[in-house]
Amino acid sequence: MSISMRRVVIATKPESSWWLDAECRGVDPEVFHPDPEIEGSDAEAKAICQGCVAQEPCLEYALAVREKQGIWGGLTEIERRRMVRRRRRAAQRV
Numbered sequence: 001m002s003i004s005m006r007r008v009v010i011a012t013k014p015e016s017s018w019w020l021d022a023e024c025r026g027v028d029p030e031v032f033h034p035d036p037e038i039e040g041s042d043a044e045a046k047a048i049c050q051g052c053v054a055q056e057p058c059l060e061y062a063l064a065v066r067e068k069q070g071i072w073g074g075l076t077e078i079e080r081r082r083m084v085r086r087r088r089r090a091a092q093r094v
């Protein structure tokens with residue numbers, strides 16, 4: 001999702017959604033789209049997510065819609081992909 005699309009998602013969330021409690025409301029969306037080539041560029045976003053009460057539903061939302069860009073629920077795209085793989089493996093063991 002592009003930065004501008006993130007703004008649309010934010011703007012169209014119903015008032016009863018988890019987004020209402022998000023720590024990132026009002027924060028420049030660019031913060032959540034760090035340059036993966038720059039080590040540590042995700043630190044600011046992750047610090048914000050760490051203290052967010054909406055972290056779990058935010059992450060589940062990103063996983064559900066297969067969000068490909070940006071930090072959601074405190075995880076980068078690569079970290080979310082790893083989580084999906086771990087969940088798949090765990091489900092196969094059951």
Ligand code: SF4
Binds near residue numbers: 024052053055056073
């Ligand atoms: S977990 Fe991070 S990206 Fe998700 S709503 Fe909270 S602050 Fe925003």
